Amino acid sequence: MRPRTPPPKTPPKARPEPKPVVLSPDEIALVRSLVIYEDAQVMALNKPSGLSSQGGRGQVNTLDEMLWAFAKPGKARPRLIHRLDRDTSGVILTAKTKPAASFLGKHLMGRRFSKTYRAIVTPGAPDRASGVIETPLRREELGREAYMRPCAPDHPDAETAMTRYRTLASGEGAALLELNPETGRMHQIRVHLASIGRPIAGDVRYGGVLMVGGQPVPRLMLHAAALSFPHPDGGMKRIEAPTPPDMERLLQALGLATGNSGQA
Numbered sequence: 001m002r003p004r005t006p007p008p009k010t011p012p013k014a015r016p017e018p019k020p021v022v023l024s025p026d027e028i029a030l031v032r033s034l035v036i037y038e039d040a041q042v043m044a045l046n047k048p049s050g051l052s053s054q055g056g057r058g059q060v061n062t063l064d065e066m067l068w069a070f071a072k073p074g075k076a077r078p079r080l081i082h083r084l085d086r087d088t089s090g091v092i093l094t095a096k097t098k099p100a101a102s103f104l105g106k107h108l109m110g111r112r113f114s115k116t117y118r119a120i121v122t123p124g125a126p127d128r129a130s131g132v133i134e135t136p137l138r139r140e141e142l143g144r145e146a147y148m149r150p151c152a153p154d155h156p157d158a159e160t161a162m163t164r165y166r167t168l169a170s171g172e173g174a175a176l177l178e179l180n181p182e183t184g185r186m187h188q189i190r191v192h193l194a195s196i197g198r199p200i201a202g203d204v205r206y207g208g209v210l211m212v213g214g215q216p217v218p219r220l221m222l223h224a225a226a227l228s229f230p231h232p233d234g235g236m237k238r239i240e241a242p243t244p245p246d247m248e249r250l251l252q253a254l255g256l257a258t259g260n261s262g263q264a
Contacts, residue, residue: 090224
């Protein structure tokens with residue numbers, strides 16, 4: 001039995017605009033500083049690690065809520081088109097109009113988006129410098145936490161998953177990989193890399209270390225470096241997010257800096 005492939009999803013129906021969120025001056029300044037691209041239809045931000053895209057817990061506002069900083073009278077605020085894990089940094093796309101949101105949502109569901117990530121893994125480069133990981137995944141709930149687990153193709157909850165990777169730099173005890181997920185399962189890249197014995201540094205949930213090469217790992221070393229997508233005005237658009245300073249410092253310390261780590 002092959003892993004089940006869910007039928008194509010239809011874009012959700014438009015919901016009433018939620019009530020505006022009151023933001024502090026610091027929150028407004030922060031979210032405005034994250035903008036790396038903007039035109040009449042879309043806006044992209046370089047999300048820092050530690051900021052939830054949506055549905056965060058506690059009193060801290062999520063990125064979705066902070067988008068109220070861009071709201072204008074009589075117009076919808078920008079809307080998130082996709083998500084990143086809380087601890088993943090990098091490019092995240094929003095739509096500035098309802099037609100743009102509908103257009104981008106349809107193409108996201110149709111897998112017309114191309115995502116490029118970079119990750120620091122241990123204990124070194126994979127045995128093959130490049131390849132494809134196609135291990136099926138299943139969701140597991142443990143209390144309030146959700147995990148993804150590798151599973152057999154004939155498991156009743158198996159979902160197909162595919163991640164392409166290539167090694168950009170390798171050293172003693174660590175490597176820098178470029179990754180292109182062909183499917184969008186939760187925690188897909190993290191679980192796929194752990195499944196081949198190369199967990200992402202700082203990913204304690206899936207076996208990542210907190211110290212490598214004598215260097216402390218401050219957080220999950222996974223960065224969404226680039227995003228390519230059909231633009232509502234026509235053609236394809238590619239947006240790149242520079243490597244965050246904490247990840248860049250670790251790459252330098254481990255001798256993994258490629259000289260163009262801000263580009264994908």
